[in-house]
Amino acid sequence: MNPDIIVVGAGLAGLTAARRLTQAGRQVRVLEARGRVGGRTHTLRLPQTGLSVDVGGQWVGPNQPHVMALIHELGLEVYPTHDEGQNLALIGGKVLHYRGLIPPLPPLVLADYALLSHRFEALARTIPLDAPWTAPNAAELDAQTFETWIQKNARRPQTRALMRLYAGGVFSASPAEMSLLHALTYTAHGGGINGHTLTRGHALQDRVLGGAGSISQRLADSLEDVRLNSAVLRAEQDDAGVTLHTSAGTHRAAHVVFAVPPTLLSGLPFEPPLPARRAQLQQRLPMGAVIKFMAVYERPFWREAGLSGMAISDSGPVAVTLDNSPPQGHPGVLLGFIEGDEARELMDADEDERRTAALNSLGRLFGDEALWPIETVQRDWTTEPFSGGCYGALFGPGVWTGYGEALRAPVGRIHWAGAETARVWMNYMSGAIESGERVAAELLAARG
């Protein structure tokens, strides 16, 4: 028996779409290339300490209604990110201690940053989230890199460093890799810079009890037909349906949803070929580069020193840290992100070299105690063939204006979901879920 709909990709987008379509009475099959569900979320149990950690996406916030509603629906719970104490900033070679949003930089730098971020966010508010290519001056905003804009508008090197840290932390990329229009669009998805980067009230407020991977696991448990280790190798569409040839047999349905990063579809043979705008869009959405590193300690020693565990650093390779200890507060876990240029520098290094480099970064921020964890774990998302990188796709100059219209437009019986297609919180877990719900509604409407 053929299902009504096949969903390709068992990440949050695909599984949400499958759940909604199943709830509406459709027969749905999910095909997943990996041997697990969850996509860019993945909760691992560490072999030595037995601690469960998220090596993929992990935070959610009250400003992200789609993911919060789904967590509630699935009977899962969240707990707050630990953020009490002083933050650290290592900028220009000096470690600063501070509370609140902004490191205590010299007044002229703070004034420059305030002006710059105000200007940037005001521009961001002019971008329609679901159609950035219709923004005023879209062509001009899309013809330059975010880096060009920073160089032109930031007067102080420390201000430039702060904006580059924002790009690294939020886009897992350097500002040279994306267009200004994309930087603005993405920022607007979070309602501004703080929406992306802060805890209470914002995108880093909460973590999922049991790990973010449990969202996908519960979704998958509620479905009847999820097939792992089934990588799609070819797709053929005709008047009555779509046939997918996979590494584990052939499947056919009346409609297909691809819920994977678009770059993974570049080079996948479609018959008939995809329309030019869609095909070239898929060539133009490379994934960010990020390595997630965690070090586990007997106890969160930084808390005893009055530190929150949150830090930013412009000296690499770790650019951002957070306290990632479990809810009971022990063992202590420091989480560090290596992003963009720093991730690329460590791409060819082995795990030991990366571990040493990351621990040295933590040591410069939190002192020598940070050099002696009882366990570490790292995940380089750029080596994951069925993600291609994290957190999500980057839109370089010319892509939104030249190809944006093709991002969600169905091609006959083929529909598109995935975090990259979200109309709100693109590239976040919440965006993935929104895209799954949107594509389900699209299919239900199409069938009357």
Add this chain to the structure above:
Amino acid sequence: MNPDIIVVGAGLAGLTAARRLTQAGRQVRVLEARGRVGGRTHTLRLPQTGLSVDVGGQWVGPNQPHVMALIHELGLEVYPTHDEGQNLALIGGKVLHYRGLIPPLPPLVLADYALLSHRFEALARTIPLDAPWTAPNAAELDAQTFETWIQKNARRPQTRALMRLYAGGVFSASPAEMSLLHALTYTAHGGGINGHTLTRGHALQDRVLGGAGSISQRLADSLEDVRLNSAVLRAEQDDAGVTLHTSAGTHRAAHVVFAVPPTLLSGLPFEPPLPARRAQLQQRLPMGAVIKFMAVYERPFWREAGLSGMAISDSGPVAVTLDNSPPQGHPGVLLGFIEGDEARELMDADEDERRTAALNSLGRLFGDEALWPIETVQRDWTTEPFSGGCYGALFGPGVWTGYGEALRAPVGRIHWAGAETARVWMNYMSGAIESGERVAAELLAARG
């Protein structure tokens, strides 16, 4: 019997590699996804007039030693591009007649263009062709778009228009789509702007008698094992060789050469996965957008009016024209290129709409007689699934500096060829051939 080496892609790069390896005594198999050889070259016989035309790459010049030597080796001949008479330029709404290189624009525009192109070419001379990421200030040159540089350095709108025409004609892209470092690198491959854009002594000097497709045809005829309609769907490498699963069976060899546009490999499952830098490079090399249009007339009427058939226009959709009549001079053929933004605007149009738009462009340049051809042909390379676009890949901001080192670096027993990997004349036929010869030498050296 397994061959020693499998070459994936029967374009000029793959076929040249196969020929050189065969000549050195290796058993070589070529796998080609299409039902024809030639890749981005394709010589077609028109159904009505019976004329043979190149709907893909077609020009060669004496500054391109690799393609000239191979043409000679294969017993083929070239003939000169027709370029006698006055050229036309439609810039800012006015049609100008001129001889030589540069349209007779106002003196201040000409001075501005002279200064701008001098500055651009001087910068281009600082780029090492085979390692642009090592150029002085590479990071700075790679952090901005070519468009940003034009806006900053060109003082007159007509000068900007000329540079955009250069980008369209030579990169099949808008200057916003590539980094300045890429624009400089590519320009340096031709020894400057003129090397790419002129006839006598330069890249447009000659055409191949019988069509450029005959180069690939003769190469294929000299090989024993070329298999068409064999699209590679998965690749597995182990200590002893590489296994390729294709749409027409499984093949194995000690070494494999991929000689296809890198973007087509993004999403192809490799086991073990490709190293991160190679995998992410493949996500970051989208293809240009170009539609090649030809109109056939009883006679080359423009020649009678003293015109060369060469024109440039900033009013679209056709941006560049050339006389593409056969060597005997009849019938007359006008060739028009629709590139970059103009090609994108016509992506969703049907063939009739494109034909009308293109003919109207020719009419504005060459008069009403151009509106009434006896036959037309068009090829939108963006709809070709096994090319993904033409003429070749674009390097956006950050790509050369972040990923350039992975462009030619073998991954175990897997080697890389194709026009994108050329050390000279990248993305040209000559570059494809150079890359085939380079990869053959690499494999022969590796085996002692």
